Amino acid sequence: MAVTLSSYEVSDLCLGKPPLKSLSITSTLSDALHTLKRSHENYLSVWTCNHSSKKELMNECQCVGKICMVDIVCYLCNEENIASPSTALDNPVSVLLPKVDGLVRHVDSHLSLLDAIDLILKGAQNLVVPIRSNITINSRKKLHQKASTSPNLHNGIEFCWLTQEDVVRFLLNSIGLFSPIPAYSIESLGIVKNNIFAVSYYDPASSAVDTISSALLGQTSVAVVDDEGKLIGEISPITLASCDETVTTAITTLSAGDLMAYIDFGCPPEDMVRVVKARLKERNLQGMLELLDECSNSALSSSSSSSDDESSSLSNSSLRISGRFNRSGSYSTRMVNSAEAIVCHPGSSLVAVMMQAIVHRINYVWVIEDDYSLVGIVTFTDILKVLQSVA
Template identity: 65%
Template sequence: MAVSLLAHEVSDLCLGKPALKPLSVSATVADALAALKSSDENFISVWDCEDYSIGFGEENDGLGCCRCVGKLCMVDVICYLCREENLLSPSSALKTPVSAILPKIPGLVMHVDPSSSLLEAIDLILHGAQNLVVPLPAKRSSISRRKQHQKPSSCSPTSTSHNGREFCWLTQEDVIRFLLGSIGLFSPLPALSIDTLGIISSEVSAIDYYSPASSALEAISHSLITQTSVAIVDSEGVFIGEISPFTLACCDETVSAAITTLSSGDLMAYIDCGGPPEDLVREVKARLKEKNLDRMLQEFTILCSMTNSDSSSDEESELSPRRTLPRSGRYSRSFSYSARMVRRAEAIVCHPKSSLVAVMIQAIAHRVNYLWVIEDDCSLVGIVTFSNMLKVFREHL
């Protein structure tokens, strides 16, 4: 039965999960930027290594003197660099402590015991947790055993371990993927449409195609917190595409210059997975010059030249986008519900009559936490998220 499935412990979902690579809360934004560029993950964990042993004893959760206090991704850095006070000198902004860009919303990251049930994990997620920090099984090698008998040293800001203990984290995607593996236990729920289940949310962030991309900054920051996205629509409410934090997280800090200068529609083309079109790169440079953002222009030019020098002409040809938006401002639409619209960087969409299991598979296949819901005429209906899906499973039980 489905109830027995949810009796699983969170440690069952941690099999094969890599240990977290930590960043000290006392590090700078530049340190966070370097860590993000060297990481295989879009997010990095931020740790405070003061003495947390009181109330969080080693026998309780193994934390000792280090505790994860949040997470960061490239979008946090990009939005920070786009602030008006940082546009004149991005390099100075990078010297700021990372605590300045760490989300201040409590409960986004939570430590849990490995013996916690899957049901408890779902409840935490439904109450706002995005990442659950779980201790990994202690390594029992001869080296680790010797370390455990040594006197504990002071906490290191570059390690998430205490006496050799490491941690991983679980996400909404991990839980949805686990439930999908036993989806038959919930029959007939998975076959019902998302419309019938009432999990389509009409509360979405949407901006006009021709509006300045900078006007979407607050919406982008909010969508990062809610693990959703920003819809791009025309004057009639027709869905064109999105500015997705998931896509921005795969970019670098030079995107801050594009957000400062381009329209929302052009930004959508700029962050295409194939790389920014050359004509938009030239346009960004020209507009930075017009705005007298000389320092940003200088640093943007240097970073672009460094990126280009790392690729051969053949590689540049392969990575160039398959198409760019026409300069007339026209855009293309797609009526497919199972693929990205027009280009890889654009939105994953579904129909109100799509089944719950189909939507789950789509989201997992494309590594996103949400799907846009549109009608046959591409009018935007709303959005369905992993959190909405988990509510259905929780209520079903």
């Protein structure tokens, strides 16, 4: 089995992957917001390149991290920033990069799959891989010349990155190699973690900001539970990453339970938007109000100009704070009795849990009992450890 897997390289997993959307480390948070809203990607890679330099060397052009909307939102929710979010957005993106080494790692395209898994289990979340190309030397020179105008080219080379999801998806396609382990229950394999991030339904959402940041860093989520410890839903960084910066106002003013409703179903309910505005006024958070109104007016103008039916457009856009809400399906409120619940039981098989996570594009699955009591969580990291042990 190990011989079979060792024959694969990371380049085999990169086929068809798009080039990274890049951002200079000197860019501001406003720049990052603008790029995120134009991009179809939830994450941006942050680079130390100076594309204005004609003497740029390969070792001077490095991806040093990644950021997403959740990073910006949590930063704006900090006590020192909620009074003046516009000022905070003038800061460089470097303020968002976690003080954790090795989250992003450059690797050669010929790195073996087994070595890549080893790097991931040591803490790497994204492996930056050069995209192979058969272009001529002259074409390469032309690409290098364009590097000064294209932030996604680095020394004339495009890169993509591999994630835990990419690796688990690849292994799932070869799951028969690991038999009989995939049929074992997650409980018997000992991969159900009970050290989870959780908040109470009635807790202020603002009290969960640090927890959301930790969940984002750990590629998991924040469970929302009732007084008996039963899973009600979650505040998912994946969902927050599809929002825009105005969700900061909801986190600042709503409870954890209300925040789930605010970010669910593609757009915030109109009555909740009114509640958020009223509470911002009560706390005299004029900067947050201006942020909310500015983005609302921008979305309203965009919707009105692009619709054939102006009255219908105005009606719909009154509920929509950002077009980013519609960009992906919502995973925020995973009610355990709904069809979209991303939950399993201790007796669920490893392969079933893998399939659940892959289908829903998440790195974890909540584990519950029959009465919906929250037992713990299973993550891709734990799954990869099991598969590595038998590879």
